Amino acid sequence: MKFVDEYRNADIAKSLAAAIERVSGGQPLKIMEVCGGHTHTIYKYGIEDVLPPNIDLIHGPGCPVCVLPMGRLDDAHAMAREPDVIFTTYGDMMRVPGSRGSLLDVKTEGADVRFVYSPLDALKIARTNPAKRVVFFAIGFETTAPSTALTLLRAQAEKVENFAVFCNHVLVVPAIKTLLDAPDLRLDGFIGPGHVSTIIGCEPYRFIAEAYGKPVVVSGFEPLDVMQSVCMIVQQIVAGRSEVENQYTRVVPWHGNAKALEIMARVFELRSDFEWRGLGCIPYSAFKLTAEFAAWDAERLFTPPGLRMDDPKVCQCGEVLRGAIKPWECKVFGTACTPETPIGTCMVSSEGACAAYYNYGRFSLASQRIALREKAAV
């Protein structure tokens, strides 16, 4: 475990925290981690407890489960209820509530809903069940999209005609732009998503630095990665710079993965708009399948309701996803809404800010820090 330990060394974390405190000079800074993986790391390792109190980490909309609107879930449920359909999905999607229950409820009603590890597994099910129509519920950001694209290319090459994809892939950059344009959120910098950047590279974030003047540091997922990224962002702010930097050089190439981008360009095209939970409709922020793959497009093969559904009134996932409130500030957090009985999406996926805070963060010193901040503000 030598390498893992190196990236979780408490002494180095403390020295990084001291450097952040020294460089920032007590200046209050709001830094958003866009990716849910980072949110998970921050809560799991108690990073907020190590950072100086003037650094406020805001959790962004980088959990693809959390940003999926209820209407799309209802569409998925409608497809799963169709006769002769095997509906395949990633594990936690089974528990995400739609307007009338979850996929688990749909399964209980008699539909054939199966959990798969990857879209290639779903394709395998299609090959072995030629009399059935196999639908794969594709979600995720740019990290996940190439896997769906590759599976569709294989389905096309092998002429697997009983396979279809319900495409819900979303894009990181339009979401960040929406946040930057939001009037109620002032951010000083961004911790950029690590593995999304493995695919798209670092160039797509340049507009954040150049047009909005905010630093972006693409970060790894270990605690020291996140700490170092915060330090790099603070150094940029103090020096009056706003650039895109890559802390995660051991994995993220500056220009991304050309092959992945190529297959994505062949399989997907941009939707004119797509509704995000908490962020509303964002133009050109999601993928749909190109005409070449119409025969595998579940949205063309089925007629889902396509309705826009409001979240439950008590649910404040939208505000959590925009970073406007912290998970524990939601009215139903930890009481009516828990990982066992989630009301909102943020409590379902372990990448969701609410689930991450429920599982780890509530044991941290966060509440004491809030009190300190409030005291300092008085």
Place this chain on the structure above:
Amino acid sequence: MLLPPNNLHSESHFSCPTCRDEGLPARVIAVNKATNMATAQLVDEQRQVALDLVDGVEVGDYLLVHLDMAIAKLNPADVVEA
């Protein structure tokens, strides 16, 4: 059990069970050039991994695997330096 070649969160399969928007490190055990697939040892399981997005994969290489697809080849030397 395979030890991760670097810090790529040996426990990340706990951190993103839903969409796995994060990758997992894996060591290549066998390569099938005909299907362009590899048998890869992840932290606690072996998976068949598509090699369409990475070039020149050999037995013993480390990959970043996401949803049964290698999205990057990892250089352990770089990891140590990092």
